[in-house]
Amino acid sequence: MNRRYGVTVQKRRWAAVAAVTWAALALAGCGGGSTTAAEPGLSPVSDPVAGPAPNPGTETPSGVVVFSAASAPTKLSAWRLLLNDGQTLSLQKTVLPYSLNTPLFSDYSHKVRTLWLPAGTQMDYTASGPLQFPVGAIVTKSFFFPRATAQIAGAIGALKNEQVEGGETVDLVANRLLETRLMVREPTGRWGAVTYVWDADERDATLVRSGQNIAVELVDVQGTRTPFTYAVPTDAQCVTCHATNVSTGTFEAIGPTASNMNRRYTYTAGDINQLDHLAALQMLAGYTAPAPVMAVWNDPAASLGDRARAYLDVNCASCHNSAGRSGNTGLWLGLDVSEPLRLGICKAPTGGQQNRQFSFDVTPGNADASFLYFRLGNYRLNSDPPRVAMPELGRHVFHAEGNALVREWINGMAQGCP
Numbered sequence: 484m485n486r487r488y489g490v491t492v493q494k495r496r497w498a499a500v501a502a503v504t505w506a507a508l509a510l511a512g513c514g515g516g517s518t519t520a521a522e523p524g525l526s527p528v529s530d531p532v533a534g535p536a537p538n539p540g541t542e543t544p545s546g547v548v549v550f551s552a553a554s555a556p557t558k559l560s561a562w563r564l565l566l567n568d569g570q571t572l573s574l575q576k577t578v579l580p581y582s583l584n585t586p587l588f589s590d591y592s593h594k595v596r597t598l599w600l601p602a603g604t605q606m607d608y609t610a611s612g613p614l615q616f617p618v619g620a621i622v623t624k625s626f627f628f629p630r631a632t633a634q635i636a637g638a639i640g641a642l643k644n645e646q647v648e649g650g651e652t653v654d655l656v657a658n659r660l661l662e663t664r665l666m667v668r669e670p671t672g673r674w675g676a677v678t679y680v681w682d683a684d685e686r687d688a689t690l691v692r693s694g695q696n697i698a699v700e701l702v703d704v705q706g707t708r709t710p711f712t713y714a715v716p717t718d719a720q721c722v723t724c725h726a727t728n729v730s731t732g733t734f735e736a737i738g739p740t741a742s743n744m745n746r747r748y749t750y751t752a753g754d755i756n757q758l759d760h761l762a763a764l765q766m767l768a769g770y771t772a773p774a775p776v777m778a779v780w781n782d783p784a785a786s787l788g789d790r791a792r793a794y795l796d797v798n799c800a801s802c803h804n805s806a807g808r809s810g811n812t813g814l815w816l817g818l819d820v821s822e823p824l825r826l827g828i829c830k831a832p833t834g835g836q837q838n839r840q841f842s843f844d845v846t847p848g849n850a851d852a853s854f855l856y857f858r859l860g861n862y863r864l865n866s867d868p869p870r871v872a873m874p875e876l877g878r879h880v881f882h883a884e885g886n887a888l889v890r891e892w893i894n895g896m897a898q899g900c901p
Contacts, residue, residue: 542563543601543602544602545575545576545577545602546563546575546576546577547562547563547564547575547577547578547599547621548561548562548563549619549621549667550562555677555690556690557689557690558679558687558688558689558690559663559665559679559687559688559689559690560687560688562621562665563575564578564597564599564621564623564665565578565597565623565625565663567655567685567686567687569655569684569685569686570654570655570656571652571653571654571655572595572625572652572653572655572660573651573652573653574597574651575599577599577602578597578598578599579597579598579599579761579764579766580595580596580597580651580748580750581596581597581598581739581744581748581757582596582648582649582744582746582748582757583596583738583739583743583744583746583797584742584743584744584745584746584776584777584778584779584780584793585743585777585778585779585780585790585793585794585796585797586738586797587738587797587798588798588878588882588885589626589878590699590701590711590713590878590879590880591628591641591643591644591701591880591882592626592627592628592641592661592713593626593627593628593629593646593658594624594625594626594627594646595624595625595627595653596622596623596624596625596738596739597622597623597624598616598620598621598622598623598739599620599621599622600616600617600619600620600766601617601618601619601620604617604618604619604620605617605765605766605767605768606620606761606766606767606768607768607769608741608758608767608768608769608770608774609740609741610741610742610774610775611740611741611742611775611819612740613735613736613737613738613739613740614739614740614741614744614767616668616736617668618668618669618670618672619667619668620667620668621665621666621667621668622665622666622736622739623663623664623665623666624663624664624738625653625660625662625663625664626660626661626662626663626664627653627658627659627660627661628641628642628658628659628661628699629641629642629644629657629658629659630642630656630657630658630659631700631701631702632702633700633702634700634708635698635700635710637698638698638699638700638710639659639661639697639698639699639700639713640659640700640702641659641699641700641701641702642701642702642703643701643702643703643704643709644703644704645781648748649748649749649750649754650749650751651750651751655685659685660681660685660688661680661681661697661713661715662678662679662680662681662688662691662715663678663679663681663688664676664677664678664679664716664721665677665678665679666736673734674734674735674736676718676721677690677692677718678690678691678692678715678716678718678721679691680695680697680715691715692717692718693717693718694714694715694716694717694720695714695715696712696713696714696715697712697713697714697715698710698712698713699711699712699713701880709880711879711880712879713879714879724737724801724802728806728807729806729807729808729810730806731806733806737801738797740777741758741770741774741775742774742775742776742777742818743777743797744757744758745757745758745774745775745776745777746776746779748760756772758770758772758774759772777793777796777797777818778790778792778793779793780793780794780797780885780888781884781888787888787891787892787895788892790888790892791888791889791891791892792818793818794885794888794889795816795889796816796817796818798874798885799816799873799874800815800816800817800818802874802875803815803816803817804816804817809834811833811834812832812833812834813825813830813833814826814827814830814833814844814855826845827843827844827845827853827854827855828843828844828845828847828896828900829843829845829846829847829900829901830843830844830845831843831844832844832854837857837871840854840857841853841854841857843900845893845896846893846900847893847896847897847898847899847900848893848894848895848896848897848898848899849893849894849898850889850890850893850894853893855873855889855893856886856889856890856893857871858871858873859873859882859885859886859889860881860886861873
């Protein structure tokens with residue numbers, strides 16, 4: 484039912500003077516990389532950029548429009564990144580799609596991810612951590628569901644299935660758009676971000692800063708129905724998930740890492756490794772193959788341990804790292820962590836309601852006795868108390884397949900603690 488998406492990239496280069504003129508412009512919503520999170524509904528603005536701010540925006544020679552914080556558009560279409568004729572969502576010709584080996588779980592929603600760089604600029608390759616984007620770069624992520632018929636009045640019917648990524652369009656007859664999140668690299672080096680919710684007719688999307696709830700009814704192939712509330716994040720919640728270092732306030736696009744992007748993608752021009760493609764387009768500096776590769780979480784050809792670690796890295800490690808919001812718990816779940824205790828194995832829980840019911844975050848050989856698995860197995864608004872569930876944001880249904888993976892990983896460990 485789902486048509487694939489992608490884009491044909493046109494290599495265009497324009498004068499450095501033109502690049503400097505518009506690259507000094509940036510968006511600063513969603514905390515703008517500030518060191519403190521805003522109150523829900525507010526959109527703090529980072530340091531102003533010297534020089535006149537355009538109104539409403541500055542069009543680049545490639546057709547993309549870049550906006551300052553003061554003139555962020557009400558409508559997504561003003562950016563000229565995503566094109567929509569009411570039947571098909573496509574990409575502006577200089578916008579490049581990408582996919583991830585192991586994506587963040589977001590209530591079974593499907594996603595189309597894109598990146599756009601100012602002409603003549605490149606990302607810097609790093610073997611670990613996110614790729615380093617140049618000033619003016621724009622990253623988007625659009626969320627959609629394959630259509631199904633809902634039985635609940637006012638709810639969006641959504642078919643529950645796994646996404647097959649690739650190609651260059653999203654068929655809007657077969658799929659229902661929900662939201663698009665957009666991040667821009669500011670002249671200060673910090674990131675700004677905003678969220679747009681797609682209008683009922685799906686022709687355009689409207690800027691939303693204080694979040695929004697959308698009623699969704701998931702329908703699986705057996706006809707089982709799961710109603711839930713899909714939550715579009717507030718500005719402050721964007722900061723919560725993307726602030727990877729609480730002491731410095733580092734706020735960044737965390738999905739596009741070399742290891743997670745090291746995979747093939749079906750572009751119009753053919754099927755090719757994404758990193759190789761970026762390098763060939765002179766959009767990725769410092770890259771030499773081979774690059775590290777993250778396991779695909781649901782690929783049985785990869786080892787159980789690699790798949791479980793990839794899943795925990797993507798879904799948990801943005802907070803659960805030594806510098807993150809949950810760093811003080813001592814539970815660090817990034818792929819770079821090798822010490823069993825840091826992974827929660829035989830480690831006493833720290834934080835979280837009901838932790839006293841469990842001896843360890845991870846009890847080897849016994850997922851049911853593991854606090855980590857308990858928290859993954861709950862979900863809002865169905866946990867008791869509600870804040871038991873992990874991750875804290877972005878998940879409102881039980882991820883049966885992901886939790887089964889983590890459960891199998893824990894149960895497969897040799898029992899006993901020192």
